[in-house]
Amino acid sequence: MNNLMTKMGVLLLAVFASSDGFGEEEPSVEQIIEQVNLRDEGQAVSRILVMTLTDRRGKTRVRETRAFRKYFGDEKRTAIFYKKPNNIKDTAFLTYDYPDLNKDDDQWLYLPAMRRVRRISAADRGDYFLGTDFSYEDIKLETRISTADYHHILLGSHFIEKRKYFVLEATPVDDKTAKELGYGKVNTIIDSSNWMITKNEFWDPKGHPLKTIDFSDIRLVQGIWTAHIIAVDNHKTGHKTHFSFSDVDYSNGVNDDIFTTQSIRRGL
Known part of the structure; x- marks a missing residue:
């Protein structure tokens, strides 16, 4: 099923390549989200991920990891293994992202100091991921848009250097979800030429x-649009997180x- 959806997404992207693909009419918010979530991510990918964490005083910490992602049918699995520095080496994270919206995703964290694998509950998914400014939910979604947790509206569109960008506003479906995620609203900017998210802006509850x-x-990269840098600016704490991806491989x-x-x- 996932291969079929990927092929459909590739065909749709080809149709829309010269514009947003919807003629003079603005697409619906559902159509935009569909294009983002159907975008080809490859069946599997391996990559090196370097995380640079900077506090408000400018002090930095650098962590090197190996990251993997693979689709098992429509189910997406992600694994991240820490390689450097020594004080966090062998820490690892695993997530199973299920296609069934009524089934909670599974996430686990291995902490070598404790020598055990800890399951992350749905109530913890808004917690920050290992000192970064990404939540566990952010890491799981990566470049996808959640339709289970949010109501979306289309705020509008604009052009930058002849490229059309759509702006979506997302609000949690209820107060419980807002509390779990730690977000009261999310604005997402999407490049209609490749259906890549270029920016997410978050407000607290x-x-x-x-x-x-x-x-x-x-x-x-190997025919797949890939963001090589993801940067987070935390407006409350002044902390910054910079993810840099290299050796991205979809083919092996x-x-x-x-x-x-x-x-x-x-x-590993």
């Missing part, structure tokens, strides 16, 4: 500006065994 996520250095596949709790405990 009380309506205060929380953080901004920028996606940049977006280019084709990823072993199924990577995506198990045994694997994150054992390490």
Whole structure:
């Protein structure tokens, strides 16, 4: 099913390549989200991810990881293994993103100091991921848009250097979800030429500006649009997170065994 959806997405992107693909009419918010979520991500990818964390005083910490993602049918699995520095080496994260909207996703964290794998509950998904400014939910979604947690409206569109961008506003479906996510509103900017998200702006449940996520250095890798830099500016704490991706490989596949709790405990 996932291969069929990917092929459909590629065909739609080809049709829309010269414009937003909807003629003179603005697309509906559902059509825009569909294009973003159907965008080809490849069956599997491996990459090096370097995380640079900077506090409000300018002090930085750098962490190097190996990251993997693979689709099992319509189910997406992601694994991240920390390689450097030594004080966090062998920490690992695993998530199963299920297509069934009524089924909670599974997430696990391996902490070598505790020598155990800890399951992350749905109530914890708004927590920040290992000292970064990304939540566990942000890491899981990556470049997708959640339709289960939010109501969306189309705020409008604008052009930058002849490229059309759509702006969506998302609000949590209820107060419980807002509390779990830690977000009261999210604005998303989408490039209609490739259906990549270029920016997310977040407000907390009380309506205060929380953080901004920028996606940049977006280019084709083995025929797949890929953001090589993701940067977060936390407006409340002054903390910044910079993700830099390299050695991105969609062509060689990823072993199924990577995506198990045994694997994150054992390490690479």
